[in-house]
Amino acid sequence: MKWIPAVSKRTMFIYFTLLFLLYLFYALNSCLVDEKQFNIKYLILKRHISNYKSATVRFASLLGLDWSENKYRRLKKQNLVPVKRLPDALIIGVKKCGTRALLEFLRLHPDVRAAGSEVHFFDKFYHKGFEWYRDRMPPTLEGQITMEKTPSYWVTRSAPKRVYAMNPSVKLLAVVRDPVTRAISDYTQSASKRPSLPRFEDLALVNSTVGWGGAWSVVDASWPPVRLGVYARPLRRWLRRFPRSRLLLISGERLVADPAAEMARVQEFLGLKHVITEKHFYFNSTKGFPCLLKSESRPTPHCLGKTKGRSHPHIDPVAIERLRDFYRPFNERFYQLSGINFGWP
């Protein structure tokens, strides 16, 4: 203990004061937080910072009255730790109308997080329960929207009731497209998996093997690619459970022709800040579709996958005309029910 007298009382006092201040700083456990509690990307991955230049930053003490709480719980209390939640919004359909494009475009928004693949909870896996469903969702911060898309919900009879049971105020989105093009797109997908599939015309029209334009050529309304284009029926089912204001119908054609304008409607509907604009898209003339300049997963320009925006086979114009005649009254009913004239020929 010979060294003690070498240190003056004054120096000891300074040392202890410094030590105490250090302890105090640790105990306060201060950290920088984004006041708008925006998102994991900003706080954790440190991406998209440019989007939030205006976000104010403050020191937030994590010191609460309950000293027993650890730092993780305090962060969680301030909603700074992402947790898995049931969806706030669902893309319920319609198959081959542009549902993937809509989801990928929405994912550009920092306040939207979505399950990557189709979950099929309300049609195939409902028996697994809501905990199973929640577990399929990406973690989100408070204020972020959790989403998933499964186009078959649109035509699943029990889906409206089941979705309502999960959350009666969930927001629903459905993309619709000219049912004739939709049917061809649906057929093209099947034909890509089964090259031996008969011609579209032979499946869409019955008794149509001899010459086009024969009076006997009738549309096979039971063939799924045709049946799915009768939008009025499923719409009526959804509207029995949900008010019209809770369902946004998106034009598949406009999503291709003017993605930014359509995404403005979508962001408005979801109560999101208008972050997705023209500057996110470019038109790829080779593909013939709008593509993304960058996204969450890729920093360089890219289009949706090979299976989106396929070229369609040539279809006999007479078969097209038959289908148009078939759909016309159903389309009219759909326009009436939805209150929107999509202007399909």
Ligand SMILES: Nc1ncnc2c1ncn2[C@@H]1O[C@H](COP(=O)(O)OS(=O)(=O)O)[C@@H](OP(=O)(O)O)[C@H]1O
């Ligand atoms: N930006 C962009 N890029 C590529 N494709 C686009 C885009 N926007 C809409 N579409 C149209 O989306 C059609 C596929 O629809 P879905 O994504 O709903 O298909 S699926 O039901 O999930 O299989 C797809 O149908 P096909 O053209 O038959 O491939 C496209 O017409």
